[in-house]
Amino acid sequence: MNTRLLTAVALAGSLALGTYWYSAGERWSVHAETTPAVSADRTPLYYRDPGGASLWSAGPKKDDRGQDYLPVYDDDQAAPEPAKPKQQADSSRKIRYYRNPMGLPDTSPVPKKDSMGMDYIPVYEGEDTDDGSVKLSPGKIQRTGVKSEPVERRAVRVTVKAPGTIQLDERRVSVIAMRAESFVQKVADVTTGTRVKAGQALMQIYSSAVASAAAEYLSTITSKTTAGIESYGRGSRQRLINLDVPEPVIAEMEKTRVAPVTVQWSAPRDGIVLERNAIEGMRANPGDVLFRIADISVVWALVDVAERDLGNISVGQPVTIRARSFPGRTFSGKIAVIYPQVNKDTRTARVRIELANPDFALLPDMYVDAGIDTADSAPVLAVPDSSVLDTGSRQAVLVDKGEGRFEPREVKLGRRGGGYIEVRDGLAAGETVVTSANFLIDAESNLKAALKGFAEAGASQPENPAQGGMGEHK
Known part of the structure; x- marks a missing residue:
């Protein structure tokens, strides 16, 4: 009986002092009728984050939600969080909605608390613009390593x-073949793979057709009757040329007035012997390839x-x-x-x-x-590879608007190369795009779009705290 009486008295005392809020077995804050005074005779060692994060400060400080850091004394006991009045709205600005303090996709058209007793954060007009941009604090920009680079015109090297x-080279290959029945009398010391010079002797050939044409030409140019008639000599000489007799051989005949028994064939160009089919004593029919030389x-x-x-x-x-x-x-x-x-x-x-x-x-x-x-000499508008967010069906970049505001911008891309991508539509020269940590900003932008959708859906419903869990937790 006495035990039950003591328990009832303790519970009544607790209700008189205030209401405790718990989450997962941990006390987050104490809401009391009066704010407990911090001991004046003790000096805090440091101040810790009120939400339990691993963040510390040497002096008094507020977190991103405006809550005071909690002092920690030498006995490792943190002072209780002072009770705060319900978050007051700035009367000079209109509140659009309230968003979840932990960043969850949950909004409310009226003030409320989450499951841990934390007040929802008001979003004012002007803070949530309709241009799809997202605004980050300077501290968050520094922590996430956001880097930007101006858009410039440059040659994209692909x-x-x-x-x-x-x-x-087909134009640098020569073939030595007989145009009349011939016999190979002698072959020079030239083999497949040997480098030869133009005019270098390759072989000696005997051909009855060549010998007959040579005798006829000499007879024409030495005869008293036809020596002075140019047409006769020209015709006989052309016959030798048609038989592919080398020009040096014809010139020697004109000089010595002697028809050679064998004709020396020489290399027509500088090059390498790719093929040698000539063998001493062999008979060569018209068209047979005896040598093939390539430059x-x-x-x-x-x-x-x-x-x-x-x-x-x-x-x-x-x-x-x-x-x-x-x-x-x-x-x-x-x-x-x-x-x-x-x-x-x-x-x-x-x-x-x-x-x-x-x-x-x-x-x-x-x-x-x-x-x-394939680089084009004309420069084109280009951005670094790392600045493009590609989902497969959509390509976008984050434009740095300054003062911590970033705007997602859909772009049309062209050629890629050398670490840059051509931008054919969506950007102008001089604009600045995010090249590092853009995925983090894009995630926040998508979260913002989701919050906006929830807010618009919630605003279309009656503002009745008793409906849909949109009212303040009691």
């Missing part, structure tokens, strides 16, 4: 990469460019070639031809690049990788 192989001081790189990149390349663009045989070396060239056909299996188009090869390092069929620089 490099198209394509694999390929080295091929011979590789200039070669082609034939690369396969993906169909999606064809719109970015054009004839004359500079190209950097890297051969897999020389990893630390690059070769420079330009696009000469874009072949007018797309491979239906690989969806690529063949591109021909002409390359100087003075030291003959590049060899036919060697694998190479091409980097085509």
Whole structure:
């Protein structure tokens, strides 16, 4: 009986002193009839965040919600939070709605408290603009590491990469073949892979057709009857030319007036012997290829460019070639031809690049990788890659309006390269965009849009505290 009486007296005393608010077993604040006085004979060691966050201050301070930091004394006992009157609205500004103090998507058209007893924060006209922008405090901007950069015009460098192989320049290949039945009398010390110079002797040929034409030409130019008639001599000489007799051999005949038994064939150009089929004593029929010589001081790189990149390349663009045989070396060239056909299996188009090869390092069929620089000389409006928020169906940037206000702006993008993206619509030169921590600001902007939607939905309902839990908790 005495125990029950003492319990009733204790409960009555508690009701007389005030009401305690608890959340998850922890006391957050005490609402009493009178504010408990802070001991004047004790000096606080520091002040802690009233919400329980790991934030500290050496002197008195208020948090983002306007609540005073709690003093902590040398006995590690924090002073109770002084009771605060219900948040008073600024009479000079109109309150649009009240938002959840913890940032949850919950609003109220009238003052209320959350489940922990914290007052909802009023949102005034002017603080929540209709332009979709979000405003951050200077402290939050500094903590989140927000960085901005002005929008400028610059050349966007886009490099198209394509694999390929080295091929011979078709215009620099020569073939030595007989135009009449011939016999190879002697072959010079020239083999496949040997570098030769123009005019260097390759072989000696005997041909009855060549010997007959040479005798006829000498007879014409030495005869007393036809020597002075130019047309006769010109016709006989042309026959030798048609048989592909080298010009030096014809000139020697005109000088010595002697028809050679065998004719010496020489290299028509500087190059490398790619093919040697001449063998001493062999019979060569008309059309048989005896030597094939190629000049590789200039070669082609034939690369396969993906169909999606064809719109970015054009004839004359500079190209950097890297051969897999020389990893630390690059070769420079330009696009000469874009072949007018797309491979239906690989969806690529063949591109021909002409390359100087003075030291003959590049060899036919060697694998190479091409980097085509598609930079346009005309500068375009561009922003850094990190400033673009891309959801797949929508691309946007955050425009820094100054004074901590950021506006989401939808943009239309163009080419990408060199760390920058071309902006074709949505921005103007001189505007500033966020390049760092933009995802955090975007998240806050989306939260703000959600809060605004809840506020508009709540404002359309009757302002009855008893309905929908919109009234103040008792």
